[in-house]
Amino acid sequence: MIIFDLDDTLYKEFTYVDSGLKAVAADAEEAGVMPASDAYALIKNAPDVASGFDRLAAIALESETYELFDIQRMLAVYRYHIPEISLPSDSKKILDHLKEAQVNMGMITDGRSQTQRAKIMALGLDAYIPADKILISEEVGTDKHWPTAFELMMKRNSSESSFTYIGDNPEKDFYWPNKLGWKTIMLIDKDRVNIHPQDLNEITGSLYNPQFTIDSLLELSSIV
Numbered sequence: 001m002i003i004f005d006l007d008d009t010l011y012k013e014f015t016y017v018d019s020g021l022k023a024v025a026a027d028a029e030e031a032g033v034m035p036a037s038d039a040y041a042l043i044k045n046a047p048d049v050a051s052g053f054d055r056l057a058a059i060a061l062e063s064e065t066y067e068l069f070d071i072q073r074m075l076a077v078y079r080y081h082i083p084e085i086s087l088p089s090d091s092k093k094i095l096d097h098l099k100e101a102q103v104n105m106g107m108i109t110d111g112r113s114q115t116q117r118a119k120i121m122a123l124g125l126d127a128y129i130p131a132d133k134i135l136i137s138e139e140v141g142t143d144k145h146w147p148t149a150f151e152l153m154m155k156r157n158s159s160e161s162s163f164t165y166i167g168d169n170p171e172k173d174f175y176w177p178n179k180l181g182w183k184t185i186m187l188i189d190k191d192r193v194n195i196h197p198q199d200l201n202e203i204t205g206s207l208y209n210p211q212f213t214i215d216s217l218l219e220l221s222s223i224v
């Protein structure tokens, strides 16, 4: 069975971040703070998203907006907006290939339930992975720093002879699956655009490191 991570594995997370910032910018216009294009530029030009939001909230506070426009509102819009993201062609190709080959597929992803589900729907991943094989940390109760989701996946698919996890983040994606006897594969961030750095553990054989690395998800067709 092949289990995927979501963010920066099946699609690039920066595209979600950008989609979220556009939603916040549109909301700023709706609240009467400033035109959406100006709000978007303001956040994009800030050193980071948090300070961009701070700046926007400060401007809203000084100006006479129609509605309360604060950090809480921006975070809610960002987290719960309907994302405009799409499945990269490599992801679609490999998922089509695995589906065609009738390989059992699952997903283990960290994040808020509503946020991750909105991404899954926008990417059309529900066409490939059945609902009971999609495990989201907020619903499971623990994130990937704990074995819970990996153990639950094994329990729900006890007839499977092997498990493979495909992820991007050595800080938390491979430790538990390695420990539980899974095969672990890291998709290399060739373009260096991932949200989390891919710093491998310097200790050879560390359980934090993946057993294999790939440059493209298409390589999975020969590995599995």
Ligand SMILES: [Mg+2]
Residues within 6 Å of the ligand: 005, 006, 007, 008, 009, 167, 168, 169
């Ligand atoms: Mg990830």
